[in-house]
Amino acid sequence: xxxxxxxxxxxxxxxxxxxxxxxxxxxxxxxxxxxxxxxxxxxxxxxxxxxxxxxxxxxxxxxxxxxxxxxxxxxxxxxxxxxxxxxxxxxxxxxxxxxxxxxxxxxxxxxxxxxxxxxxxxxxxxxxxxxxxxxxxxxxxxxxxxxxxxxxxxxxxxxxxxxxxxxxxxxxxxxxxxxxxxxxxxxxxxxxxxxxxxxxxxxxxxxxxxxxxxxxxxxxxxxxxxxxxxxxxxxxxxxxxxxxxxxxxxxxxxxxxxxxxxxxxxxxxxxxxxxxxxxxxxxxxxxxxxxxxxxxxxxxxxxxxxxxxxxxxxxxxxxxxxxxxxxxxxxxxxxxxxxxxxxxxxxxxxxxxxxxxxx
Numbered sequence: 001x002x003x004x005x006x007x008x009x010x011x012x013x014x015x016x017x018x019x020x021x022x023x024x025x026x027x028x029x030x031x032x033x034x035x036x037x038x039x040x041x042x043x044x045x046x047x048x049x050x051x052x053x054x055x056x057x058x059x060x061x062x063x064x065x066x067x068x069x070x071x072x073x074x075x076x077x078x079x080x081x082x083x084x085x086x087x088x089x090x091x092x093x094x095x096x097x098x099x100x101x102x103x104x105x106x107x108x109x110x111x112x113x114x115x116x117x118x119x120x121x122x123x124x125x126x127x128x129x130x131x132x133x134x135x136x137x138x139x140x141x142x143x144x145x146x147x148x149x150x151x152x153x154x155x156x157x158x159x160x161x162x163x164x165x166x167x168x169x170x171x172x173x174x175x176x177x178x179x180x181x182x183x184x185x186x187x188x189x190x191x192x193x194x195x196x197x198x199x200x201x202x203x204x205x206x207x208x209x210x211x212x213x214x215x216x217x218x219x220x221x222x223x224x225x226x227x228x229x230x231x232x233x234x235x236x237x238x239x240x241x242x243x244x245x246x247x248x249x250x251x252x253x254x255x256x257x258x259x260x261x262x263x264x265x266x267x268x269x270x271x272x273x274x275x276x277x278x279x280x281x282x283x284x285x286x287x288x289x290x291x292x293x294x295x296x297x298x299x300x301x302x303x304x305x306x307x308x309x310x311x312x313x314x315x316x317x318x319x320x321x322x323x324x325x326x327x328x329x330x331x332x333x334x335x336x337x338x339x340x341x342x343x344x345x346x347x348x349x350x351x352x353x354x355x356x357x358x359x
Contacts, residue, residue, distance in 0.1 A: 064358035066300045066312050067322040068343055072109045072353040076102065080346025082124045083335035086131040091148075092335075092344055093134060094351060095122030101136055103151065106342065109353065113151045117144050126167045126176070133190065135176055137164030143178055145193065155193045159186055166209040166220075170231070177231070179206030179220055187234065197234050201227060210250040210259075212273070219259060219273070221247030226261055228276070238276045242269060249291045253298045258315065260301055262289030268303055270318060280318045285309065291334035293343075295356075302343060304331035310345055310354075324354065 082095040120139025143157040166179035202222025226240040245265035285305025310324040333346035
C-alpha cells in the first residue's frame with residue numbers, strides 16, 4: 001500500500017512542476033520575452049528586426065562634429081584684415097593695418113618675409129592657383145601684384161578712386177577682379193595688368209566678392225545687396241536681397257551650388273547660387289560677421305565676428321556644431337587650407353592657427 005502512495009505523490013509533484021513551467025512560459029510570452037505560439041514568434045522576430053533597424057539607423061544618423069584645437073599663436077601686433085593660404089597648404093599670407101604683407105611658413109610658424117609697397121592698410125589678398133603670384137588691395141586705392149616666390153613687386157594696378165576692399169583671382173589664374181569703395185568692380189588681365197572692364201556695381205561700396213569654382217560667375221556684396229554677374233560678359237544675372245546691412249564676406253562651396261553671405265545685420269545667409277533661392281538665415285554673431293569660409297568637403301563652414309568667437313556650422317542643416325574661444329580680441333579675418341585640416345584666424349595683434357578634427 002505504501003508503494004502506490006509514493007507513485008501518486010511523484011505524479012502530483014511532476015504535474016505541479018509542469019504546470020508551473022507552463023505558467024512561467026505564458027508569463028514570459030506575455031512580456032514578449034519568449035515566443036510561445038507561431039504568431040508570437042513572428043511578432044518577436046518583427047520586434048527584434050525593428051530594434052536592430054533602429055539601432056543601425058541611429059548609428060548611421062550620428063554625425064561627426066567638427067571642432068578645433070589651437071596649435072600656434074603668432075603675435076606680431078596690429079590688426080590682420082585679410083588672410084590667404086597657398087593651395088599646397090605650406091604658406092600663409094597676411095595683410096595688416098600697418099601697410100605690410102607678411103609671408104609665413106604655415107607648418108613652423110616662421111615669418112619668412114615681409115612685403116612693403118603699399119601706403120595704407122592692406123585690406124585684401126588673393127593667391128593665384130599656381131601659388132606664383134599674390135594680389136593685394138589697399139587703403140591706398142592701388143592693387144599690387146607680387147611674385148610670391150621672390151617677394152618682388154611685379155607691377156601696380158592703378159584705377160580705383162577709393163579703398164580696394166576685395167581682390168579675387170579666377171580659377172585659371174588669368175583674371176583678377178577688384179572691388180572698391182568707389183562703387184565699382186574692375187576686371188584685369190592678371191598676366192599683363194591690362195584693365196579689361198569697369199562695372200558700376202553697388203552704391204557706396206563693393207565690400208566683398210568671390211568667383212565660382214568654374215570661373216563663370218562673379219558674386220559681389222555691397223551695403224545690403226548681393227549681385228551675381230557673368231564674369232565673361234560683365235552682365236548682371238541676378239540680385240539677391242534680404243540683408244539689412246553691409247555684406248562683409250562671401251564664400252562659395254567647392255561644388256559651386258551654395259553661396260554664403262555674412263553681414264553686419266547679425267545674420268549669415270545660405271543661398272542656392274544656381275537659383276538665387278534663400279535656403280536659410282542663421283543668427284550669426286552679436287554684431288558684424290566679418291568673415292565666412294567653407295571647408296573643401298562642403299559639409300562645414302566657419303564664421304567670425306566681433307563677439308570674440310569663431311563658430312563652426314553644419315552647411316547642410318545650418319546647425320551650430322561648436323565654438324572656439326580665444327584670448328579676448330576682435331577677430332577680423334579667416335582662411336582655411338585646401339585640405340580642410342587647418343584654420344587660421346586673424347585678430348588684433350595675433351594670428352591663430354587651429355587644427356581641425358571631427359569627434
